[in-house]
Amino acid sequence: MSLRHALLGLLVEHPASGYDLLKLFEGSLANVWPASQSQIYTELTKLAADELITVSDTGPRGRKEYALTDAGRDELRRWLVDGPPERPARNPALLRVFFLGVLDQRQRAVVLDEMLDNATRDRAALEQIRDAVDWDDSDLSRYGRMALEWGLRFTAMRRDWAEWAAAQLD
Template identity: 30%
Template structure:
């Protein structure tokens, strides 16, 4: 989630100062994406520079409130109705690790996969227990936390299925070319390509 857009969405409700924006952002997203105050004020400075927010005089404690300009409100309204695209995926350390593991000599790829599966399944069990203890959402903030938790659950389940898929791909790959051989002409090894495709299908 864009911190910039998240802060603007909160400011669309009412003017707020930086520390309150941080607290509201974390509370409304289940504390999953903690922010530091410096990050909040850096973002606010950029928004002010771009004419999307305006700062008003400080209160008795010297805190400066920020509110959206008309341009900021228009951009926030557009953001709500603009789908989140997946064309440029963020770098995923696990994907990078496994892509390197199947092309570098001396790496026990099966052990890498097994170690990750153990950690992923533990994380999945922890999330499942947390979900079982969670109360039925009674307001918007409870519902927000429930949605975030379920997203983590689905992501962990998909990762576990992807790791299973990698093991199957490795079994099919053995004997066709050494796993330590670099891909010819910069091509992605088919074991990684196949595994990546399986992960996308599981999402």
């Protein structure tokens, strides 16, 4: 149930509408916590019902701007400090590696090559974000950059592994 917390976290700096938040999820946050439009609107309604956020303003076209309440900020802090112990994430790509034996040698190489391409493409996308974003000295900027560095290292690791694995095939 971390979508709640992602939304609370984004509302820390300033109020925003569901639409604004959707755009943030389509942007840099897509790499960390993808969420769909329907999910966001549904969760915002629940958060408001739980009084962790409130409608702080309404604009044209039925726009509703939400702001964090004190209870919401507390809940965010609580989650940050004693969030759930991470359990290992599902990894569809690695699952494929496990069963590579049922393919022939040529197809195996194709699968690993795709993984290399994915890693390379993902890395390029992150580098593009790194270069395009106007980083300031706000908290989100500071820690967003830290998260980005994680991504850069992760994609590099995937690339290096895919190269190593392809070499292992021979």
